[in-house]
Amino acid sequence: MLIKSLKKCEYFQVSDETVLCELLHPVNENIEMGCSVAHAIIEPGQASLPHKLKSSVEIYFIIEGEGIMHIDTESRDVKPGDAIYIPPGSSQWIENTTKNNLKFLCVVTPPWREEDEELCD
Known part of the structure; x- marks a missing residue:
């Protein structure tokens, strides 16, 4: 049993200026799973930099705080309990619009790889 x-x-x-920890990643844990899971924190008034994952689907699950999610040309308010689907190759960033930390899970499938992520202009 693995519990972290x-x-x-x-x-x-x-690189996108998000503070995170790799909660579960098949390479780090030497386990078989088709995704990776990270816990991310964005401080009040801050935002991640626009970036994309070239070949991975990403899902953000908002745990605490509120913000605005930007995917390509769309922007929407997000709050606790929201799950956000981010298609591969989409320019994306999230901003914290509250006075508290914005906390969310990042689920990436296939598992996140550094060479798959790039900052957008």
């Missing part, structure tokens, strides 16, 4: 706790997870800033 956010309390013991190491957070770091990624």
Whole structure:
């Protein structure tokens, strides 16, 4: 049985300026799974940089806070309980519009790989 706790997870800033921890990743955990799961935090008034995953589907699941999700030319308000589907190759970014941290899970399938992600102009 594998159980990982956010309390013991190491957070770091990624290229899109989101602070996250890799909660479950098949390479890191040496497990078989078709996706990776990360926990992300965006501080009040901050936003991730526009970026895309070239060949992976990404799903954000909002846990705390509220914000605006931008995918290509669309923008929508998001809140706790919302699941956001991000198609492969889509320019995307999320901004925190509250005075509290915006916290969400990032599920990526196939599992996230650094070479698959690129910042948008």
